Amino acid sequence: MAIDCIIKNPPTMSSLKEHKEDQQKSLVFDALVLQHETNMPQQFIWPDHEKPNSQKSKELEVPMLDLGDFLTGHSDSVKKASRLIGEVCENHGFFLVVNHGVDANLISDAQRYLDLFFELPLLEKQRAQRKVGESCGYASSFTGRFSSKLPWKETLSFQFSAEKNSSSVVKDYFTNTMGEEFERLGKVYQDYCNAMSKLSLVIMELLGMSLGVSRGHFKEFFEDNNSIMRLNYYPPCQKPDLTLGTGPHCDPTSLTILHQDNVSGLEVFVDNEWRSIAPNPNAFVVNIGDTFMALSNGRYKSCLHRAVVNNKSPRKSLAFFLCPKREKLVSPPQELVDENNPRIYPDFTWSTFLEFTQKHYRADMNTLQVFSNWVRQKTS
Numbered sequence: 001m002a003i004d005c006i007i008k009n010p011p012t013m014s015s016l017k018e019h020k021e022d023q024q025k026s027l028v029f030d031a032l033v034l035q036h037e038t039n040m041p042q043q044f045i046w047p048d049h050e051k052p053n054s055q056k057s058k059e060l061e062v063p064m065l066d067l068g069d070f071l072t073g074h075s076d077s078v079k080k081a082s083r084l085i086g087e088v089c090e091n092h093g094f095f096l097v098v099n100h101g102v103d104a105n106l107i108s109d110a111q112r113y114l115d116l117f118f119e120l121p122l123l124e125k126q127r128a129q130r131k132v133g134e135s136c137g138y139a140s141s142f143t144g145r146f147s148s149k150l151p152w153k154e155t156l157s158f159q160f161s162a163e164k165n166s167s168s169v170v171k172d173y174f175t176n177t178m179g180e181e182f183e184r185l186g187k188v189y190q191d192y193c194n195a196m197s198k199l200s201l202v203i204m205e206l207l208g209m210s211l212g213v214s215r216g217h218f219k220e221f222f223e224d225n226n227s228i229m230r231l232n233y234y235p236p237c238q239k240p241d242l243t244l245g246t247g248p249h250c251d252p253t254s255l256t257i258l259h260q261d262n263v264s265g266l267e268v269f270v271d272n273e274w275r276s277i278a279p280n281p282n283a284f285v286v287n288i289g290d291t292f293m294a295l296s297n298g299r300y301k302s303c304l305h306r307a308v309v310n311n312k313s314p315r316k317s318l319a320f321f322l323c324p325k326r327e328k329l330v331s332p333p334q335e336l337v338d339e340n341n342p343r344i345y346p347d348f349t350w351s352t353f354l355e356f357t358q359k360h361y362r363a364d365m366n367t368l369q370v371f372s373n374w375v376r377q378k379t380s
């Protein structure tokens, strides 16, 4: 099993400052210093077969799902939307959503507050430092977690819960880890996550219909979701052709709703080539993740993607990763399994799959397959 997430040779350049925490010394990527560095530290240099092409990738025309039509409830619009989503998800699983009903001010606040967080001095961001093995907190290039192919980014991840008694978990996360002065920021991301969770349930209705399962099936499955929200900050890089902001991977989660700022960087591997998805402030980029691929018994595809960096502008993205409630069984509905469509993946829980990506395997293009083999071998 490729466990290159276990750190073997910690980085040693001067721009990776030492930081003492919990009696343990870990090294930190200081974007303020590294963004001017022309000598690329070797830990950030990706192998040739994964390096981005120095030519700009061609843009991919991604199908646009107009939810305004669907939300009116006209049967023609509903059929049209469900047909479109079905076609896309059997192909590469990436689509844009427009007229989604999410308040434009909330989106711009979420982008603005992302800046406020990442512009804080390193020591302040480290109040939310993510610990190895955990999926939440602030991480700079995962220097303490991986020893090679470091991503050129800083991230802040936190949990969201749609369960009834958890209506302030995001807000509380910010005030508990960063201090009371972060209440406003916490409120913005609490509202943003609520909006994303609501939007994902609408998309789940469409996915259910398009798969010929009842409209409510997946919506109900995710009603009590325990999701992950991530803020991504990609600083400029003097050698963008040598590294990646986020390496090639399929999302292990169920459905991703991404908002990119106005700087491009997201690329999808379609028909054997990397294609870019242009930023559109009015749209969300949505993609199917491995867990939904398993729920659809392999019908809908979780597609390989990555984020490249550039030498001019920082890039920001907001990613909401829809995940099932942790202990719920991930198993396809019986309508999707028959003699011609036997089960492809074993039953599992999101809790086990998440732990697999945090402790045993660095998510890449093979995560679901490797995880399935691991589950089968453990239960045989």
Ligand SMILES: C=C1C[C@]23C[C@@]1(O)CC[C@H]2[C@]1(C)CCC[C@@](C)(C(=O)O)[C@H]1[C@@H]3C(=O)O
Pocket (backbone or CB within 6 Å): 151, 228, 245, 246, 247, 248, 249, 250, 251, 252, 253, 321, 354, 357, 358, 362, 363, 364
């Ligand atoms: C469950 C997850 C693991 C990662 C975050 C996420 O919530 C969904 C995508 C995963 C990731 C982005 C795939 C690329 C590698 C990774 C290490 C990263 O670059 O951030 C992945 C995330 C992780 O923290 O393991």
Ligand SMILES: O=C(O)CCC(=O)C(=O)O
Pocket (backbone or CB within 6 Å): 230, 232, 246, 251, 258, 260, 265, 266, 305, 306, 307, 317, 319
């Ligand atoms: O930042 C982006 O555009 C994509 C990031 C991504 O794919 C992820 O965080 O899973």
Ligand SMILES: [Fe+2]
Pocket (backbone or CB within 6 Å): 249, 250, 251, 256, 305
């Ligand atoms: Fe992703």
